[in-house]
Amino acid sequence: MSAAAAPPGGPSRSDGARLRRRALLILFWFFAVSLLFNSLFGDMGLIQGVRQRRAASRLRREVATLRLDNDRLMTEIQDLRHDPYRIETIAREDLGLIRPGEIIFLFQDAGAPSSAGPAPGASRPAPAPSRSGATTVP
Numbered sequence: 001m002s003a004a005a006a007p008p009g010g011p012s013r014s015d016g017a018r019l020r021r022r023a024l025l026i027l028f029w030f031f032a033v034s035l036l037f038n039s040l041f042g043d044m045g046l047i048q049g050v051r052q053r054r055a056a057s058r059l060r061r062e063v064a065t066l067r068l069d070n071d072r073l074m075t076e077i078q079d080l081r082h083d084p085y086r087i088e089t090i091a092r093e094d095l096g097l098i099r100p101g102e103i104i105f106l107f108q109d110a111g112a113p114s115s116a117g118p119a120p121g122a123s124r125p126a127p128a129p130s131r132s133g134a135t136t137v138p
Contacts, residue, residue, distance in 0.1 A: 079086040091097040
């Protein structure tokens with residue numbers, strides 16, 4: 001009998017070792033690919049980390065903007081509490097209030113249409129002729 005021939009009872013010892021080695025190698029690569037996949041796409045993976053850094057950066061910018069708005073509003077509150085000129089300006093511009101004895105003159109822009117009718121004593125524009133040639137007066 002030669003050394004390469006298998007005994008009649010089953011596979012040789014080297015075939016079993018080779019099969020076991022191949023199974024361990026497949027198991028190793030399975031775990032390696034699983035770890036790689038999880039490190040890239042998992043909850044704590046590389047892609048999620050990039051998304052989290054972008055979200056944190058966006059939130060930092062939003063916080064900075066809100067802080068500037070907050071500072072502006074705090075300044076406005078201080079002005080309203082302590083600056084009578086600021087209160088008077090808001091009362092005049094936004095609420096249309098006046099001091100006793102003052103007269104307000106309202107001016108319209110030349111291009112703005114008037115919501116009221118023509119001024120008393122103003123002449124009416126000439127009526128436009130209709131298609132039939134007769135003129136109509138509104």
